[in-house]
Amino acid sequence: PVNASAAEIEAALLSFVGEIEQVPSMYSALKHQGQPLYKLARQGIEVERKPRQVTIHAIRVLAVRDDEVDFEVDCSKGTYVRSLVEDLGAKLGCGGHVTVLHRISAGSYPTERMLTLDQLGELKENGGFEALDAVLLPESTAVGDWPQVQLTDNAAFYLLQGQAVMVAERPASGNVALFRASDQRFLGVGEVNDDGMIAPRRLVAN
Incomplete structure (x- = not known):
């Protein structure tokens, strides 16, 4: 049983905001000796996992x-919400586990453009692959919050050669x-070196 009040539960949750050390859940895709942890967990096997530093930007109850709590969490890449809930249960002294988990946004992808598998299936059934193509976002959306650099045709040519x-x-x-710049084609991502040159890091294939 949960003997904590709503205020105590909220205070416990908010104590995780910031940079924290988190042990990944056994029900994760991380591997131990080549085996995904979730497969080991289903066999009743638990192995030691190294803690990782993650950032919890915000939590809203x-x-x-x-004995149920609904909350939203804004967190960094690599955060395991299952582990967060287990840690909350440990802090409250009652244990805890996830019953429902929804990803409502990811990085810079707009929430309103996200579709479920059922919705995608319905689109394909009604409109074919053209309907699916119509809802795809351009590759550049993945780095929509990065600074943009416009290249001349000449610079783009050499960049695409890996220079x-x-x-x-x-x-x-x-x-x-x-x-x-000439056609606004997204070429990929790069990094500004110490000498001011832009080096390609990941390029989009033609």
Whole structure:
């Protein structure tokens, strides 16, 4: 039984906001000696997992009903919500597990453009592959929050050969999304080196 009040549950949840050490759940796709942890867990086998540093940006409690809690969490890549719930249960002294888990956004992808498998199946059934193509987002959406760099045709040619190029208008450092200025084709992503040259990191195939 959960002997904590709604206020105590919320306070316990909010204590995880920030950078924390988290032990991945046994029900994860991480591998141990080549075997996914979730397969070992289904066999009743538990192995030691190394803790990882993750960031919980924000937690919002939506509802508390007896021994159930609904909440939203904004977290970094690599965070295991199942582990977060297990840690919450340990903090409250009652144990805890996930019953329902919904991903409502991922990175820079807009929530309103996300579709379920059932919705995709219905689209294909009614409109074929053309209907599926119509709802696909461009590759550049994945790095929509990165600084954009526009390349001349000449610079784009050499970049696509794997060479670093110099571009006048660019950030001083960090990752950038690369576009060919003449037709706004997304070329891929690169990184600004210490010498100011932009080196390709991942390019989109023709």
